[in-house]
Amino acid sequence: MDFGFSDEQELLRAEVRKFLDQNAPMEEVRKIAAGEPGLERALWGRMAELGWVGLAIPEAYGGTGLDFVTAIVLLEETGRTLFPSPLISTMLAARAIELAGSEAQRERWLPELAAGTKIGSFAYLEESDLHALDGVALRGEPDGEATRLTGAKQLVPDTASADLFVVAYRSGDARDAVSLAVLERGAAGLEVETFPGIDATKRLGRLRFDGLRVDAEARLGGEGSAAAHVEQLLDLGALLVSAEAVGSAEGAVQLTVDFARQRVQFGSPIGRYQGVKHPLAEAHVDVESAKSLVYYAAWALQEGEPDASVAVSRAKAYASECLPRIGIEGVQLHGGVGYTAEYDIQLYLKRGKWLRPAFGDAEHHYARLAAAAFAE
Amino acid sequence: MDFQLNPEEEAFRDEVRAFLDDHLPPPDQRPADFKAQWDAKVRARGWVGFSWPQEVGGGGGSIMQQVILKDEMAQRRAPSLGSCFMGLAWVGPSLIEYGTPEQKARFIPDILDSKLQWCTGYSEPDSGSDLASLQCKAERDGSEYVVDGQKIWTSIAMWAKWMILLVRTDPRPAVKHEGITCLLVPMDTPGITVRPIENMSGAAMFAEVFFDEVRVPIENRLGEEGQGWQVTVSALAHERSGIAEFHGLMHNLEKLEGLARRCLRNGRPALEDASIRRRLLRARIRIEAMRLNGMRYLTQQLRGDKLGAETSINKLHRANLEIELGELALEIEGGLGALGADAEAAPDGGRWQKMALNWPEVVIGGGTPNIQRNIIAERILGLPKD
Numbered sequence: 001m002d003f004g005f006s007d008e009q010e011l012l013r014a015e016v017r018k019f020l021d022q023n024a025p026m027e028e029v030r031k032i033a034a035g036e037p038g039l040e041r042a043l044w045g046r047m048a049e050l051g052w053v054g055l056a057i058p059e060a061y062g063g064t065g066l067d068f069v070t071a072i073v074l075l076e077e078t079g080r081t082l083f084p085s086p087l088i089s090t091m092l093a094a095r096a097i098e099l100a101g102s103e104a105q106r107e108r109w110l111p112e113l114a115a116g117t118k119i120g121s122f123a124y125l126e127e128s129d130l131h132a133l134d135g136v137a138l139r140g141e142p143d144g145e146a147t148r149l150t151g152a153k154q155l156v157p158d159t160a161s162a163d164l165f166v167v168a169y170r171s172g173d174a175r176d177a178v179s180l181a182v183l184e185r186g187a188a189g190l191e192v193e194t195f196p197g198i199d200a201t202k203r204l205g206r207l208r209f210d211g212l213r214v215d216a217e218a219r220l221g222g223e224g225s226a227a228a229h230v231e232q233l234l235d236l237g238a239l240l241v242s243a244e245a246v247g248s249a250e251g252a253v254q255l256t257v258d259f260a261r262q263r264v265q266f267g268s269p270i271g272r273y274q275g276v277k278h279p280l281a282e283a284h285v286d287v288e289s290a291k292s293l294v295y296y297a298a299w300a301l302q303e304g305e306p307d308a309s310v311a312v313s314r315a316k317a318y319a320s321e322c323l324p325r326i327g328i329e330g331v332q333l334h335g336g337v338g339y340t341a342e343y344d345i346q347l348y349l350k351r352g353k354w355l356r357p358a359f360g361d362a363e364h365h366y367a368r369l370a371a372a373a374f375a376e
Numbered sequence: 377m378d379f380q381l382n383p384e385e386e387a388f389r390d391e392v393r394a395f396l397d398d399h400l401p402p403p404d405q406r407p408a409d410f411k412a413q414w415d416a417k418v419r420a421r422g423w424v425g426f427s428w429p430q431e432v433g434g435g436g437g438s439i440m441q442q443v444i445l446k447d448e449m450a451q452r453r454a455p456s457l458g459s460c461f462m463g464l465a466w467v468g469p470s471l472i473e474y475g476t477p478e479q480k481a482r483f484i485p486d487i488l489d490s491k492l493q494w495c496t497g498y499s500e501p502d503s504g505s506d507l508a509s510l511q512c513k514a515e516r517d518g519s520e521y522v523v524d525g526q527k528i529w530t531s532i533a534m535w536a537k538w539m540i541l542l543v544r545t546d547p548r549p550a551v552k553h554e555g556i557t558c559l560l561v562p563m564d565t566p567g568i569t570v571r572p573i574e575n576m577s578g579a580a581m582f583a584e585v586f587f588d589e590v591r592v593p594i595e596n597r598l599g600e601e602g603q604g605w606q607v608t609v610s611a612l613a614h615e616r617s618g619i620a621e622f623h624g625l626m627h628n629l630e631k632l633e634g635l636a637r638r639c640l641r642n643g644r645p646a647l648e649d650a651s652i653r654r655r656l657l658r659a660r661i662r663i664e665a666m667r668l669n670g671m672r673y674l675t676q677q678l679r680g681d682k683l684g685a686e687t688s689i690n691k692l693h694r695a696n697l698e699i700e701l702g703e704l705a706l707e708i709e710g711g712l713g714a715l716g717a718d719a720e721a722a723p724d725g726g727r728w729q730k731m732a733l734n735w736p737e738v739v740i741g742g743g744t745p746n747i748q749r750n751i752i753a754e755r756i757l758g759l760p761k762d
Contacts, residue, residue, distance in 0.1 A: 001385075001440065001678065002378045003671040069377055257757045272760040274746070277753035284752055285689050292668035293661070299377045314661045321658075369657045374633075374647060 003295070009073050016052065016077040024083050026344050032084045033200040037160035039084060045116045053087065054114025057094050061110035068236065069298045072243040079247025080254075082347055084201035086119045086158035088240045092233055093120025093182075096166040100180050100220035100229045109164060109182060121162035122233060123153040123207055131234060131360035133227055136178050138169045138209070140223070145216065147171075147179075147223065149189075149209040157358075159205025160194040166220070167207070168230050176227030180220040187212060199354040201347070235312045238359035239297050242312075242319040245355040246290045249323040252348035253283045256330040259345075263335075270333075279329045286322040293318050310372055317365035324352030379671075381444070388441050392448040395421065400454050414455050415490040424458035424488050425468060432472055432484050439677050443619055450623035462531070463487035463494040466611035467540050470558070474599040474607050483538075483560070495536035495563070497527040497585060498608070504529075505747050507542075508552045508605060512587060514543035514559065521545075521559060521597070523567075523590040533570045533583040536563055541592075542604050549602075556604035560596045567591070577717070577733035616683075618690050619670035625663045625694075628701050628731070632656065635723060636708045646708045655704050659697060666693045685755035688748040695739040695748075702732035 005013070023043055024032070032040050047053050056071050057063025071091065078087060094113045097106055097120075112118040128135050140147035149169055156165070165183045183190055189212035194205035220226060257280060260271030270276045293315035300308040327349030331338035338345050360368075381389060399417055407413075418424055421435075427442050428434020437445065449457065458464050468487050471480055486492050503510040512525025523543055533539070539561045546555025563570070567590035572580040599607040633656060636647040646652050669690050673683050705728035706713030717726030717733075739745065753759045 001381060001671075002675055003668070004377070004675040004679070253757070257759060260759060269760050271753075272762060274750065274762070277759050278746065278749040280757055280759065281749035281752035282692075284757060285692050288686070288689050289662070289665035289669060289693070292672055293665055295377070295672075296668050299379075314664055317657075318661050318665065366654050366657050369660075370653050373657065373660070374653060 005069075005073060009070055012070065013073045013077060015050075016074055017080075019047075019050070020077060020081045020083055024081060026081070026347075029082050029084060029201065029347075037194070038201070038203045039086060039119075039158075039161040044085065044119075047085075048114065048116025053090060053116045054094070054110075056091055057110050057114045058098065061098070061106050062114040063094075063110065064114075068239070068302045069295075071240065072294060072298045075240055075243040076247035076250070079244035079249075079351075080251040082201050082248060082251070082351060086121065086161050088237070088244065089121040089158040089162060090119055091240060092122040092237055093162075093164055093166045095236060096122060096180055096229065096233055097182065097220065099232065100226050101182075102221075105182070105217075105220060113164070118163040119158065119161050120164045120166065121156055121158045122166045122168075122237065123156040124168040124230065124234070125153065125155050127152075127154060129154075129357075131238075131364055133175055133178055133230060136168045136170050136230070138167075140169045140171050140179060140214065143213065147181075147214045147219070149212045149214060151209055153207040153209075155204045156207055158203055159192050159207070160203045165190075165207060168226070169214075171224035174224075177224040178227045178230050179223050180226040180229060181214045181218045182220065183207075183212065183214070183218060189213065197354060199347070199350040201351070202354040231309075234359060235301060235309050238316040238365070239294065239301055239312050241355060241358045242290070242294050242315045243298070245319050245323050245351070246287060246294055248348060248351045248355070249283070249287045249290070249326045252326050252330045252345065252351075253280060253287060255345055255348065256280060256283075256333050259334055276333055279333065283326045283329060286318075286326065290315065290319050290323060310369060313365040313368045313372075316360060317362045317369065320356050320360075320362040320365070324356050327352040381440075385440055385444060389444050389448060392445055396448065396452050396454060400452060403453075411455055411459065412490075415457075415459055418457045419489060424490070425464060425484075426457070428468060428472060432480055433488050439674070443674055446620035447623070450620040453623070453627065458488065459490040460487045460493060462496050462536075462540070463492075466496070466608075467494045467538075467560075470540065470598060470607050470611040473610055474558075474603070476595075478595070479560070479598065492537040493532055493535055494538045494540060495530050495533045495585075497530055497539045497541035497561075499529045500526060501528050505744060507608075508556070510542055510544060510556065512541075512543050513547065514545050514557060514592070516545075516594075517591075519594050521557075521592045521594065523559070523561070523587040523592060525587050527585040527587075528573075529582050530570075530585050531582045533563070533585050534572055534580075539563055539585070540598070542608060545601050545604075553605045555602055556608075557601050558598040558604040558607040559592050560598055561590070561592050565590050565592070575734075575736075577730060579734075581737070616687070618687065618694075619667060619674060621690075621694060622663060622667040622670070625666070625697060625701075629656070629659055629663060631724065631727075632659075632701060632705055632708070635705060635728070639708050639710060639712070639723065641708070641710055646710070652704075652708060655700070659700060659704070662693050662697055666690050666697075669693075685751050688751045691742060691748045692745055692752075695735075695745045698731075698735040698738045702728060702735055706732050 051064035052074055054063035055066050056068055059065035090113055097109050113120050126135055126137055138151040163185050167181050167183055169179055171177045171179045189210045191208040194203055197204050260276050261269050263270050297311035297315040300311040330345045331349050334345050337343045426435035426437040430436040471483055500510050514521040514523045541559045541561050543557055544555055545557040549555030567588040569586040571584045573582055574580045636652055637645055639646045641649050709723055715722045717729035722729055754761050
């Protein structure tokens with residue numbers, strides 16, 4: 001029985017923390033977030049060299065060959081400093097190719113993703129805002145051996161930097177008649193737009209398809225064969241964003257604790273007053289509890305446990321419901337300066353707003369849990 | 377990460393399960409004297425005081441064995457292991473750490489054999505959360521202490537034979553935590569008056585205890601004079617990972633889901649109401665978070681680290697859940713939620729009415745939620761002390 005990280009995993013945490021403290025302090029985070037495309041390619045390349053970008057990609061395809069439990073450690077750290085990076089998007093795209101792709105497709109794309117020379121993103125969400133198979137309405141129209149896509153994908157993460165998009169589309173009326181294909185930026189009939197995010201460190205955009213041609217080389221597996229993979233990717237996405245959110249929430253608590261220890265009012269550091277202490281204690285309870293739920297979900301998903309999807313939904317429901325409040329509390333406890341652009345706590349408040357709907361909000365995950373718990 | 381038991385642990389779990397198969401009949405088939413029989417059987421196995429060292433008669437169980445034992449027992453809703461509740465919870469641990477050989481020999485066997493009840497004289501009317509400010513005093517008079525003052529919220533003082541009592545032996549110490557002494561007092565000593573206090577549910581489980589020139593022999597002092605605070609804190613500091621609480625909470629939650637299937641709201645079963653479902657799931661997630669937090673604390677213990685302030689996290693969850701489950705139950709009951717626990721039409725024999733009125737026992741008893749928040753803020757987050 002051991003519900004904790006190994007020495008190696010803790011060592012990785014220490015290395016990532018040191019790397020980010022040295023290379024991406026908050027001034028640097030702000031600079032990256034303000035620029036185009038919201039990513040520092042040189043830094044990304046170094047993280048790839050350290051084996052972090054391809055952390056969960058098998059060694060046979062140029063990755064580090066570690067598991068998603070270890071990925072949690074990495075994401076907690078990038079979350080803590082609000083480091084702007086397409087890490088989650090790239091992990092999901094790589095996982096999709098690993099799960100659904102042929103040997104040739106894996107060899108074609110995974111080494112480049114692991115090496116940081118290509119960035120990936122997973123595009124599934126549409127206008128319905130439904131984070132499930134039913135939400136995939138974009139219809140593939142047969143065109144000889146190929147398929148043509150006309151329509152759009154919404155709120156696609158990291159559109160500004162991604163080179164490869166793993167796109168989910170519909171191949172039939174049955175709920176699970178869903179397919180996956182890899183589309184490269186610049187493909188004929190693909191238009192990529194990027195919108196400002198409420199959190200400048202997290203870019204979202206839209207893909208528009210105008211008769212875009214998907215051939216067998218681009219399609220991962222046969223037409224309509226990817227439903228189970230898409231469901232796995234949705235679980236994995238919800239898990240990874242929750243892990244990063246836990247790190248961000250912990251960062252927000254630490255920032256506010258540091259402030260409360262040095263800010264003096266009424267002749268005393270404000271952290272002495274229970275009106276300040278108690279909300280921070282509550283925030284700590286939420287951070288630690290979300291951590292436990294995320295760690296277990298990561299283990300369950302990695303091991304293929306039967307309760308993995310339920311564990312993911314519990315973690316994401318808790319994270320979406322409780323963690324955004326921590327940024328709000330943090331700004332309040334900072335007082336007037338919390339409202340300024342200069343202080344960093346507002347960046348954490350914004351991160352909460354990105355997190356809340358990502359891969360389904362609390363309401364979505366409660367609905368999934370209800371379906372599992374209260375089936376007649 | 378790994379959630380497997382090793383072969384020895386599995387063997388121990390199987391031993392516990394086999395014992396339960398043989399000796400734990402369903403609740404409706406248990407004879408009137410079942411608890412006494414049960415206590416004797418689990419005592420013979422060494423499972424009462426299982427964490428205590430074998431030299432004093434305890435079970436000497438490893439941390440993992442303790443967890444397995446509690447977990448299996450709680451899963452089957454077995455009765456408690458032994459009946460001397462406060463004796464097992466902190467009188468025994470205090471004796472083991474600070475008692476003289478004579479005191480250990482005199483008191484520990486009776487605690488393990490469930491022979492007599494102890495009560496706890498800590499809180500006073502003006503010293504609740506601020507326990508160290510206590511004023512009940514004891515003065516030396518030859519070979520005795522003479523105790524004068526009052527205690528309050530003393531659970532089962534009406535039935536207990538002995539009390540573990542904190543008194544002030546130095547009225548003007550440099551700091552309030554000094555000058556406190558721990559005494560072991562027979563409850564039939566002349567000068568002790570017990571006055572039960574009725575709680576809001578109508579039951580009387582705790583009492584006020586008055587001391588009027590109560591004489592306690594010096595050999596009944598536990599630890600040195602002035603060492604009472606350490607004696608108390610060290611016994612209360614044996615924090616547990618609290619994993620077994622999970623089963624009790626889950627049992628209540630499952631019963632509550634059953635209630636929601638039966639009770640009607642707006643003509644439909646309450647379970648079809650989206651807001652009721654959401655609150656049930658919300659509670660379920662928090663119970664799971666408690667279980668997993670507990671597993672992380674257990675891992676810490678197994679890796680050789682002591683537990684400290686982090687256990688306050690689960691105490692806050694527990695407090696919130698005790699209140700929320702009672703409230704949710706009465707809302708599920710709808711109009712029936714306004715009935716008293718004794719009313720014939722009160723669902724489930726009035727258990728939810730009782731829960732909605734008895735949560736303070738858990739929520740206030742072990743340190744109020746605001747005290748837990750102070751502990752987290754000061755000892756974990758490092759904010760300045762009040």
